[in-house]
Structure formats: structure tokens, C-alpha cells
Amino acid sequence: MEVKGNSKGILKRISGPVVTAVGLNAHMYDVVQVGDEELMGEVIRIEGDKTIIQVYENTSGIRPGEPVANTGLSLAVELGPGLLTSIYDGIQRPLEVLVSKMGNFIERGVTAPGLSHEKLWEFVPVVKKGDSVVAGTVIGEVQETNILTKIMVSPRSKGGVITDIKSGEFTIDDVVCTLDTGEEIKMMQVWPVRVPRPVTEKMNPDIPLITGQRILDGLFPIAKGGTAAIPGPFGSGKTVTQQALAKWSDAQIVVYIGCGERGNEMTEVLTEFPELEDPKSGKPLMERTVLIANTSNMPVAAREASVYTGITIAEYFRDMGFDVSLMADSTSRWAEAMREISSRLEEMPGEEGYPAYLAARLSEFYERAGRVETLNHESGSVTVIGAVSPPGGDFSEPVTQNTLRIVKCFWALDAKLSQRRHFPAINWLNSYSLYLDTLSKWYDENVSPEWNGLRIWAMEVLQKEAELQEIVQLVGSDALPDEEQITIEVARMLREIFLQQNAFDPVDTYCSMEKQYDIMKAIKNYAVLAYGAQKLGVPPTKITTIAAKNDLPQVKFMTEYKEEVARINKAMETEVGKLKEAYQK
Amino acid sequence: MKEYRTINKIAGPLVFVEKTEPVGYEELVNIVQSDGTVKRGQVLDTSDDFVVVQVFESTAGIGRDSGVRFTGETIKMPVSRDMLGRILSGAGKPKDGGPDIVPEKRLDIGGAAINPYARQSPADFIQTGISTIDATNTLVRGQKLPIFSGSGLPHNEIALQIARQARVPGSTEDFAVVFAAMGITKEEENQFMADFERTGALEHAVVFLNLADDPAVERIITPRLALTTAEYLAFELGYHVLVILTDMTNYCEALRQIGAAREEVPGRRGYPGYMYTDLASLYERAGLIKGLKGSVTQLSILTMPGDDITHPIPDLSGYITEGQIVVNRDLHRKGIYPPINVLPSLSRLMNNGIGEGKTREDHKKVTDQMYAGYAEGNDLRGLVAIVGKDALSERDQRLLEFADHFENRFVRQGHDENRTIEDSLDLAWELLATLPEELLVRIDRGLIQKYHPKYRKEA
């Protein structure tokens, strides 16, 4: 990085990840090099002659008097071929390269560019000499993995007419296209992470992101370009749910941010994803994935940056016209990084020590989600799903509450459910999706005209069960009226068969919409038969213990399940039919 | 080395020094009292006006006449193979009358983060011989799995039983134990040491002892010394190391004390806002590294203040560790040992270490089914108290009995009873067989036909 004149200063104070320099000519969010080892930092406050800097690496041993140099640049990421399959730290240093440069442990003072500048990529132009292009125009394609990624004119370009365009193998630094304005276009773009990339227009998200998770697709669906929060105490299933979404959701690109969480969880993604196949393309899931891993023991300032790095990469793929989904695990650790930095700055703390700008930062982040018309007039989307880790599992704390005000889906994890190994431990009574209305048309057309009705019916049964449970708590289940004993049984089936889904079962981990419909429909069939028989006077204990329905849970673990469901439906009809006959006599 | 006599303020464990030459952040500091005693500390804040030093021992005896020497380097730990069998103080000095450690290496105790790309996923099943761990909350090599307990509960016995019995079936590799005590009582120390001596474990162990009457702030470095030693043994010498840290609650209290002395804005219940990050810098020092032979497995013990799992110490720990084993007072009162409550317990790495070729193909599903049955049966106990057993359906009565069997036969075992995983799983099936078969919805038909005692007998 080039150092501009009069932008050198010296360190005055070091206290953890926050240091103070004097004599530096700097602007907010400039990237600076701190100390003799030139550690990377970012300007976060200016006070008279003092510049306050957050440092992305460990500051032990750094002394007052060491130099600080301003690069005059903002914290930015490199965008171009080579992103897919990569794993980065919070400031886009490739972890694989860091292992080769400094071994198994992350030492400091080592820089590594986000993309390989040596690797050659086959650039295939899709425009020709004489064509005019504007900001965002796709000028070529690169077969990056099994995914064909696009090379675009920078969103900041003024556009022009192509005077030269190449075809063949190039590095990301080679000029592949020249405009009459003299602008030279390379395959790589550099974009400041704290600035959202521009779009033509935001559109209404009205297509669901199909996740293969029954409780989500079935009861609380999210739209492509939508936002969701998964709050829950430790061990309730935030990470497993996020990983299931990263694996099975029908996005074309996945950005997974491990923000202040465990090292082994990222390693697991790294080992598992290359082995798993995308149910749609049949290609390894890793090929559509970019990972950001700034674990809990890596520097907090880089943790703060990690969500911006991630969302900028997501926007870049969105601009190519892809549906991107981004998982951030956990946004609470991000908020805590803000709190830690803020308290070092001795800022006036807001609620529970979080900075007063917490709510603003959260909403700016989620605002970068959306279904958009790109600058190239295609449709693309970024869906953002953030885990929230409330202290003590108490949702009334500031991060959960501020997140709730912004996101449109709330998938509330419940320790009571996870403790009884009801997974995913998403509480069906507290959770909600505000996309139900906008998505119902899609379900009508693509799943079944019956689908929305089935969903409403299932929710009603579950609500009713919750009310009945209160009575049961007082008088026992035998005291309930016959009809309600059947409701209790149907609700149990909904919970145990439809809602419970084992993320670690090779078959059950993903459930197609068609299978979701078939299972739900079979439960409804049973309910109709059961109420019918009960009206004719068949005792509920007989109806709720019919053998035919015992096989239904097994359907979840079967790939070829269709015949079995048909058989069960039939057997239930026969068995209930016999009961009815017996009691009619 | 220059000695400054410019201390101008002492507050709790913190010493403020003025007019120094530039001093490095987190540098090691020696403070020389007028009687010649040398105390160690570390730089917490450094500027050209003043330097804040956190002293790791009592500040009693330090005054404005004390000398301050900045060593120019961060705290290093001398490590060597010969540490095995040694007992050291919480500050790493020999406590067993033996010679000083002759270092093969001097390592920074801060410990750099393992690059996630260099990690290897832990997947080797460790058999502890305890059913509620092996069958329902399986420990794997390289995992960090703490014991969440309460004061007066037998967490030490459980930790010792694990240390005695833990083995990876079929493996004969070198193992070592690193034991770090933070603020435990003399009595607890005796309990651990007697057991280590009785079983010969001491030979394979490095012991760090900071007792209740040792300086509280020393507890900040004790676990770091222990983990640095563990990493050395594991990643440089190839040992499989089991680290026992006890009691993490005392560690957190020391952290809170320093925060208060620095007049920081406190977080929840007075603990520092950075406690999550600080705890992560300890707990994350566990795992496996690709291409290296050894491993670091962490079994920390913490006592939950007021048995409250939502207290910041267990809460932040649970958010970092790979699960938790929860010791429960009600079970203890019922006379059940080990009083492990499986419901809030969890092993997050369990799925990697179990199943066909590792433990047994039915392991996962059997566990799920046991949890479901016990959770439901346990809930019904509350109901029975109100409506009486007769108001329960047949199904519910069976579940209620299942919960009792579960506690009395599956949870309960002897202090020296070392069950194999097959024993534990077979026992699980025996208990599940007391339930109507249609309740076993979590288990595939195939497995039921293979393992359910009813069909096994027929076969």
C-alpha cells in the first residue's frame, strides 16, 4: 500500500485492541499500519491531534513511540474470481494462505491478499468492441467452480464504449477490457466493506427461499432477499440450523460467517461441505460457498469487521444476478465486539453497556439484504439470517430486541425443546414469519392449492394443544372430552412427525416441498378419519392407538417414501373403518 | 535493566507507574519490594504518561518505594518434557521441593489462536465408563466439555473418575494430564493429589496449584500456564493431553476483581464486558491439528453460583465450550451418583464420535429416544403430584416409570464402575423395552428389530 506524505504519526497509548496515535493526518475509517510490525488497523475516532485506532491483530509488545502510517484507503475487500470455496478471517485474509505463511497458529503482522493475484482464469467475453457499457454491466464470464461467475463493470464506473476486449487466460490484475474513456477494466474489483453496493431498485421479496426444513418452509417461511433472526440460549440449535440452511437452502451462493464462535465449527464446515452435494445441481456444496471465520479467540476488531466483509462479498454475487444467502453466527458476538471497542473508547454506554449506535448498526446491516434489480437489470437477492445469543437465554436483552424490530422472520429457539431433544428446537408458538401473505401465491402455484390451508390448520391444532395442555396440567389427560383427546394426539403427530427433523440423519436432514406436503397431508387424513370415528362414538383411546399410523414417523428416513405413505393412508382408512363398523353395531 | 521508582498509585492489584521509557503492552514486569521480594505483573495499559501494571500476587508490601523493572518481553513459560510428574504453584514455580524446570523452550503464555484451517475435527470416541457421558453426552478427543456443578456436589469425584477411566478403545498412545487448580481448598487439593498418587496418574501429570489462600489475581495466569504446557506436550511432543481446570468460577471472580480495580464499566452482574472473549482465549485452546499426533481435551469444572445456569459464568462458558455436563442437586439428594442431569447436558461433538465403526450404529437414535422418554416422564412427575397417578393414561404411566428406571439404573453407577459403551447401550435398550413399542418413534424399524430385547430374544 502506498503511503501518502504527512500521514505518519507516532503511537501514544496502547490498551488492548484500541491504540492512540498523535501527529497523524487521517480520516474516519482510514486503514493504518500500526507499529514497527505494521499491524493493520482502522481509524475509529479523531479528537484534536489524537487519532484512535482499532487494531485487527494482537497488540502485545507494541510500545508508545512506534510509528503509525496512514494508507489513506478504507477497509476494503477484493472481489473477483477465487472467492468461491475460500475461507477468510474477518479482514479477508485467506486462512489457507496464512497456514502456509505462518504455520498452524495465527501469528500477527502477516498480510495476505484476499484473492490469488497469480492464478490464471479463463475469461470469456460476453460483449464486444463497440458495445457501450455502464456501471454494473456484465462484460464476461469465468468458470470459477461449477458456478459460472460474472465479470462486471465497477459500480463506480461512468461507463463508455468498449475499444478493446480480450479473451483467454488472465490474472485478476490484467486488463481485460478498455473503454473509450481510457478506463481499464480488470477481473478484480475492490470495494469498501462499510459501503453498500448500489442497485437499480429494491423489489418485493415474493419467492420463498426453500430450506428443506419442514418447520421453516411449512410454518415460518422466509423469502429470497428476506431477513430472519434465530435467537436462542447456548446449545439450542442456532449453529446446526444455520448450517442446515447453508447446506440445503436453494440459494445459488452461500456466505457463511462464523463471527466470534468456535474454531471447530468452522473446521466442520470445511470438512463436510466438500463431501456434500447440492440437492439441485448435484455438485459439491463447497463450490458455491464462501466462509468467513473469525473465531472467538481471534482479535475482536477483526470480528467487528467480519460481518461487513461477508455482506460485501454477498452483495457482489447478488450483483451478478445470483440468489445469495448469508448466515451470520452470531450477531451477538459482533455486537459484543462493538461494545468492547466502545468501552475502550470510554464512550457513554447505552443499554447493558452496548454503544448507543447498536440499533443503527444492526439495521444498517440487515438493510443490505433484499431482492433487487441489479445495475445490469437482472434480479438478484441477498437473504440474511442472523443467529442471536442472548445472555441467559433472555430475549428481553438489547441485541435480540433491536434485531426483532428489523427482521421479518423470528425463529425462536427454546431450551425446553432442545433439552428434550425436540429438534429443530424452534418454538412454534413464539415464532413468526411476516412473509406468509406475500409467499402464499407461490405455494399455491408450486406446491399445492391445498398447502396454505394445511398450514393454517396445523397452526390451529398446535395452538389448541397449548391451551389444552394447560387444562391437562390441572386435571390430567383422561379428563379431557373425547374430541379434544384426539386433538392432543393429532398435535403430537404434528410435533413428532412434521416438526421434528434430525439434521444428522442423512435422509431427514433435507425434506423436499413435495415430501413436506405428503407428510402433512397424511396427518390431516388421520385427523379427518379420527374426528369422523369419534362422532360415531368410537372411544378416543381406540382411535388414537390404531396401528396403521405407527409407521408414519419412519417415512422421514426413507428416500423412496411415496408408496409407503399411500399404503399408510390406506391402512389408516381401513383400520378406522373397521372401528366405525364395530361401534355402529 | 532499568529500575523505576516512580509508582504513584496502587489500587487493588493495579500499580500505576509514571515517567517511564516506552513500555510494551502486555509486557512482563518485576516489582522489587524494599525487602527484596520480587513480584510479577503484566502491563495492561501503556502510554507516554503512565503505565498500568496488573500484579499477579498480593500487592501487600508494594509501596511508592518499590522498584519497577520492565523486562521488554511478554510472559513466557519455560516448558520441558521433564515437567511430567511435577507439582508447580499457580505461578509456575516448583512446589514439590524439586529442582527448577530446565526449559527446552520458552513459550508465550497468551497462546496464539489455532488457525481454523489447520484444525482437525475431533472424532475419536473417549470411553469414560460413565453411561450418562458415554451413551448420552459422548466425549471425543480434542473436545472442550466442562462440568457445570454447584457447591457441595461431587464434581471432583466425577472428574477424577473420568481421569482414571478415560481411554480411547483400541489406542495405546501416550497420554498426559495437566491439572490446574484455581482457588480450591486444601481439602479438595488433598482429594485430587491422593487420587493421582493412588492411581499412579501423577507420573503422567503436570499439576499447577493455586489454592484458596493464594493470591486471587494469580488465577489469571494459572490456566494460561497450564494450557501452554498442554499445547507443548500435545503439539510438540505428541501426547494426548487431558486438561482439568478447576474452578473456573474462581478464575472469573479474579477477572471481575481486576475489572473493578480498573474502574471499568461492568457488564452483566458486575463481570467485565470482555469476559466472553477472555474465556474464549482459554477454552478455545483445545483441539487437534491436522498432521500432528497429539491432542488437547479440556474438562473444566465450574460451580454455578446459586445453581443458576443462566449466571454469566456458566452462560458465557456454555456459549464457548462444546457442550456441558450438568451436575444436579436433586439427583444428589436422592442419593444418585453420579448426579448428572442429562436433560440440560450436551455434547456438541458427539455426532462425530459415535455410530457404526465408532461406537454402535444404534447409538444416536437410542440416545434421542432415551432423552425424549426421560424428558416426558420427568414432566409428568409434576402432574402426578396434582392429579394422582390414576388420572394418567396408560402411556403416561409407563413414561413415568421409565423416568424412575432411567435415574436408578442408567444414571446411577458406582465410583469405580467402568461400563463399556456396549454395556451402556444395552442397558438403554433394556429400559426402552419397558415402553410400548409404538412410543419408540425416534428409532428406525430396522434398528428396533436388531437391538430391541424382544426381537433379540426371538432371534
Ligand SMILES: Nc1ncnc2c1ncn2[C@@H]1O[C@H](COP(=O)(O)OP(=O)(O)OP(=O)(O)O)[C@@H](O)[C@H]1O
Ligand atoms: N412434548 C413436547 N414436545 C415438544 N414441545 C413441547 C412439549 N411439551 C411442551 N412443549 C413446548 O414447551 C413449552 C413449555 O411447556 P410447559 O407447558 O411444560 O412449560 P410452561 O408451563 O410454559 O413453563 P414453566 O414450567 O416454566 O412455567 C410449550 O409451550 C410447548 O411449546
Ligand SMILES: Nc1ncnc2c1ncn2[C@@H]1O[C@H](COP(=O)(O)OP(=O)(O)O)[C@@H](O)[C@H]1O
Ligand atoms: N436439527 C437438529 N437435529 C439434531 N440435532 C440438533 C439439531 N439442532 C441442534 N441439534 C443438537 O443441538 C446441539 C447444539 O446445537 P448448536 O446449533 O450448536 O447450538 P447453538 O449454536 O444454539 O449453541 C447440537 O450439537 C446437536 O446435538
Ligand SMILES: [Mg+2]
Ligand atoms: Mg452455536
Ligand SMILES: [Mg+2]
Ligand atoms: Mg410448566
